[in-house]
Amino acid sequence: MTITQEAGFCIDLHCHSTASDGALSPEDLVRRAGERGVTHLALTDHDTIAGLKEAGTAAQATGISLVAGTELSCLWRSHTIHIVGLDFDVADKDLNAALERQNDNRWRRARTIAEKLSKLRI
Numbered sequence: 610m611t612i613t614q615e616a617g618f619c620i621d622l623h624c625h626s627t628a629s630d631g632a633l634s635p636e637d638l639v640r641r642a643g644e645r646g647v648t649h650l651a652l653t654d655h656d657t658i659a660g661l662k663e664a665g666t667a668a669q670a671t672g673i674s675l676v677a678g679t680e681l682s683c684l685w686r687s688h689t690i691h692i693v694g695l696d697f698d699v700a701d702k703d704l705n706a707a708l709e710r711q712n713d714n715r716w717r718r719a720r721t722i723a724e725k726l727s728k729l730r731i
Contacts, residue, residue, distance in 0.1 A: 628660030635660035
């Protein structure tokens with residue numbers, strides 16, 4: 610996707626919905642973005658593209674150009690870093706398989722943390 614550099618565009622290429630750790634559903638997030646004048650939006654949930662279909666439907670209804678996105682959690686030199694990926698083929702089987710594995714790992718980690726906190730009565 611090419612985004613023009615003309616004035617009058619409001620672009621947000623990094624936001625999260627309830628498909629990962631955001632506060633709004635993909636539909637509500639797109640609707641709110643439209644209300645605030647966003648013209649181009651990338652939904653970049655952590656390690657998933659599960660919200661893109663719902664966001665796409667809402668984007669069509671609001672006139673927003675939706676950019677396919679995700680924020681991948683990666684290890685680099687023993688540190689967790691996040692890499693935003695944009696404008697890819699959401700139907701790519703290898704990408705979807707990798708995202709599914711990554712999302713499963715994310716939830717497994719969250720359960721482990723919750724169990725440890727529970728043992729500490731936190």
